[in-house]
Amino acid sequence: MINYDVLKKYPLCDRCFGRLYAKLLHTTNLERGRALKLAKAIEAEINNDKETLKILARSGVKEIKNIDIETESCPWCRGIFDKVESLINKTIEKLKDYEFKTFLVGTHIPEEIKSLEEEIKTDYMEGIKQEFGRIFGKILAKKINKMPDKENPDIVIHINPYTEEISLQINPLFIKGRYIKKVRGIPQTRWLCGFCKGRGCVYCNYTGKKYPISVEEIIGEPILKATKGKDYRFHGAGREDIDVRMLGDGRPFVIEIKEPKVREIDLKKIEEEINKDGRVEVLDLKFCRRKDKVLIKNTPHRKTYRALVYCEDQISDEDLKKLEEELKDREIYQRTPKRVLHRRADLVRVRKVYKVEANKIDRNNFELIIYCDGGLYIKELISGDEGRTKPSVSSILNKPCYCKELDVIKVHDGETNGRDE
Ligand SMILES: [Zn+2]
Numbered sequence: 001m002i003n004y005d006v007l008k009k010y011p012l013c014d015r016c017f018g019r020l021y022a023k024l025l026h027t028t029n030l031e032r033g034r035a036l037k038l039a040k041a042i043e044a045e046i047n048n049d050k051e052t053l054k055i056l057a058r059s060g061v062k063e064i065k066n067i068d069i070e071t072e073s074c075p076w077c078r079g080i081f082d083k084v085e086s087l088i089n090k091t092i093e094k095l096k097d098y099e100f101k102t103f104l105v106g107t108h109i110p111e112e113i114k115s116l117e118e119e120i121k122t123d124y125m126e127g128i129k130q131e132f133g134r135i136f137g138k139i140l141a142k143k144i145n146k147m148p149d150k151e152n153p154d155i156v157i158h159i160n161p162y163t164e165e166i167s168l169q170i171n172p173l174f175i176k177g178r179y180i181k182k183v184r185g186i187p188q189t190r191w192l193c194g195f196c197k198g199r200g201c202v203y204c205n206y207t208g209k210k211y212p213i214s215v216e217e218i219i220g221e222p223i224l225k226a227t228k229g230k231d232y233r234f235h236g237a238g239r240e241d242i243d244v245r246m247l248g249d250g251r252p253f254v255i256e257i258k259e260p261k262v263r264e265i266d267l268k269k270i271e272e273e274i275n276k277d278g279r280v281e282v283l284d285l286k287f288c289r290r291k292d293k294v295l296i297k298n299t300p301h302r303k304t305y306r307a308l309v310y311c312e313d314q315i316s317d318e319d320l321k322k323l324e325e326e327l328k329d330r331e332i333y334q335r336t337p338k339r340v341l342h343r344r345a346d347l348v349r350v351r352k353v354y355k356v357e358a359n360k361i362d363r364n365n366f367e368l369i370i371y372c373d374g375g376l377y378i379k380e381l382i383s384g385d386e387g388r389t390k391p392s393v394s395s396i397l398n399k400p401c402y403c404k405e406l407d408v409i410k411v412h413d414g415e416t417n418g419r420d421e
């Protein structure tokens, strides 16, 4: 049944009254509300029901004879639908600095409107937030000739039509690729000065940084400049130590540009510009989605390393053969290395080495090619970390060994960690 009693308490306008029954009949809220009110008014005239006629007149029915009552303003919409045009113009003005393809409108309504809606709702109602957002989005899309997108909008327009507040949420731009780090001594991400935490001090020569440059900056700065963004974040598929090179066909990464003004950038040109640096090189730059960032950060990949090992004692060909045999498909029990204990929980990780190839260089030096699970600490696999990594190259040979140089030569991003494959 239609609840006309609600009009006794609240003089709802035609559109708002129609919205209470929005799911019935294929018509607009405005037309539905008006039709319901007119039908009721005719019935009230037949019954000479003055009280109902007054209530209907107060809520905007102007056709009733011999009643002189002013229409009261509607407490639900408070006239927000008359402001659509001006709010759209205000929004377009705000959007003019940004390049984007898709958008989403987020409508926000005051608490008191929400409680009113809660009080008068019917099973057939549409929320006023939904109706406003729908109408606003439709007209805006047409005016700016862009598509609404619920899943991955470039920009979210937050609007409160009651207070006329409009703010833009500029979603990040994501670009993926692979990087090669050809030199040692560069950290993967920006590293703040330990003394001043980035503010700048005598120790860091007022740069705020512990290291002058990082892979993140070499890749991020040219992209930031091209996109006119606010800042960027680098997400690598794992990371190598500062003194470790990243060679082969590189390590996958995603770079996230915050609040870009430009989205249509020429990635081939950017690639060339980044590669001028010489220390870091990128390849396969492609636009991607937020989910690629999550995937890249959370999937452990197997790696192949090349390590240059120094042994305190003389090494023999038998030693190297023994290493290859003992480390084939071997589970390594690795307690968190001493050198990373300050930032990682102290626990034992089990990682697998699948294959090792050992090549003698001279009496005390040899090279190891190690194919293993991601997350295995190679320097400790060699030294043994005072018994915290078992077994280790040192423990198998019963001779103290150290990693002198380390390179990642392949990130196997098609293959995840596993015990038995
Ligand atoms: Zn209304």
Ligand SMILES: [Zn+2]
Pocket: 193, 194, 195, 196, 197, 198, 199, 200, 201, 202, 203, 204, 205, 206, 207, 208, 209
């Ligand atoms: Zn400092």
